Amino acid sequence: MLGLLVSMLRPGDIVKVYKIDRFARSLLDLLAILERIEKAGATFQSLTEPIDTPTSAGRMMMHMLGAFAEFERGIIRERSIAGQRAARERGKHCGRPRGLDAAIESAMVKLYESGWYTLDSLALAFDCHPSSVKRAIYRVKKPGHSSLA
Numbered sequence: 434m435l436g437l438l439v440s441m442l443r444p445g446d447i448v449k450v451y452k453i454d455r456f457a458r459s460l461l462d463l464l465a466i467l468e469r470i471e472k473a474g475a476t477f478q479s480l481t482e483p484i485d486t487p488t489s490a491g492r493m494m495m496h497m498l499g500a501f502a503e504f505e506r507g508i509i510r511e512r513s514i515a516g517q518r519a520a521r522e523r524g525k526h527c528g529r530p531r532g533l534d535a536a537i538e539s540a541m542v543k544l545y546e547s548g549w550y551t552l553d554s555l556a557l558a559f560d561c562h563p564s565s566v567k568r569a570i571y572r573v574k575k576p577g578h579s580s581l582a
Contacts, residue, residue, distance in 0.1 A: 442470060443473070444475065445474065449479075482498060533569060541566055552566045
């Protein structure tokens with residue numbers, strides 16, 4: 434989406450965002466995006482943070498805000514992971530409930546192991562998404578796989 438935005442920019446355009454921390458995932462991302470905006474001849478403006486990016490002081494403020502936003506996202510992520518870990522240790526399930534019950538998943542695994550069925554054909558037969566079939570099979574065949582987290 435961002436690539437499309439930048440590709441459509443013309444000299445004199447202004448890219449307006451509500452807040453800088455909602456615009457980029459990291460300081461490096463922010464700086465790369467700002468460089469692409471500048472190369473297109475456009476300018477950047479945050480509606481909630483009065484920063485004048487063409488000036489040296491404005492660019493420094495942009496870097497500082499970007500660094501603090503990245504730091505804040507990191508802290509939030511660490512706290513979220515710690516909270517989920519603590520919940521799992523207390524026996525709580527994090528995330529959505531499974532879409533298929535254990536009996537259906539077991540039947541899918543047996544059919545898949547027969548070699549006659551693909552993930553897509555099982556999804557069609559059981560009226561579910563192929564990702565649901567893959568997760569059911571991975572729970573048996575590849576426990577601990579990243580798609581099961």
